[in-house]
Amino acid sequence: MVKPTKSVFYFTQDRRTILNQRLWAKVEKTDSCWNWIADKDSSGYGRLWYTPKRWLLAHRTAYELTKGTIPQDFTIDHLCRNKRCVNPDHLEAVTHRENVLRGIGPTAMNHKKEYCKNGHLLSSDNLVVWLLKVGYRGCLKCTRDYGRLYMRKRRSRN
Numbered sequence: 580m581v582k583p584t585k586s587v588f589y590f591t592q593d594r595r596t597i598l599n600q601r602l603w604a605k606v607e608k609t610d611s612c613w614n615w616i617a618d619k620d621s622s623g624y625g626r627l628w629y630t631p632k633r634w635l636l637a638h639r640t641a642y643e644l645t646k647g648t649i650p651q652d653f654t655i656d657h658l659c660r661n662k663r664c665v666n667p668d669h670l671e672a673v674t675h676r677e678n679v680l681r682g683i684g685p686t687a688m689n690h691k692k693e694y695c696k697n698g699h700l701l702s703s704d705n706l707v708v709w710l711l712k713v714g715y716r717g718c719l720k721c722t723r724d725y726g727r728l729y730m731r732k733r734r735s736r737n
Contacts, residue, residue, distance in 0.1 A: 599644050602627060602637065602665070612659055613641075613666040623662040641665035642672070654678050689716060697721055 605617040605627070615625030615637045625637030642655050645667040649655065656678045659669040673681070680687050695701055695718035707717035 595644070598627075598629070598635075598640065602640055602644065605637075606665055608666075611666070612661050612664040612669065614661070615663045615665050619663070625663055625665065637665050638662075638670055641667055642670045646670075646672075656681060692716070695721055 605615060605625075607614045607616045617637075618626050618628070620626050620636075627635045627637050627640060629635050638657065639649065639655055643649060649672050652674065653672045654675050656671045656673045657664055657669060658671055659666070660683070661669070664670075680690050692701055697718065697720075699705060699718045699720050701716055701718060705719045707715075707719050707722050
């Protein structure tokens with residue numbers, strides 16, 4: 580199995596120089612993004628082979644060569660939302676949570692909601708607490724209304 584290397588700063592200065600030359604030779608610069616044109620992994624991120632058993636993610640390598648080491652427990656966020664981009668100005672080291680909430684996935688979209696589907700404000704006093712523990716933000720008023728309706732239907736059957 581191929582393992583990613585943790586940081587380019589584990590390498591000697593000579594190896595970093597060679598890595599720097601190899602990295603930027605595989606980049607196509609446009610007006611905004613600098614797109615990686617070589618090999619990509621299954622997620623669409625550029626990768627640079629270092630040895631037959633080691634590879635580096637292109638955007639992480641570009642960040643480390645230009646801005647320094649990536650802090651522990653941080654990930655690199657593409658501010659331009661382009662996975663192939665290695666432009667250091669478009670890369671920022673952030674926590675995983677921050678990276679997910681900046682995105683366009685379901686977690687980020689749910690976090691950005693201000694109102695439920697019935698128009699109630701999703702604020703701290705109108706959130707279902709037990710649902711927050713599993714990561715779901717529910718409207719307390721809608722949950723109570725649904726519970727009342729359910730109980731009315733159940734009682735009418737008996």
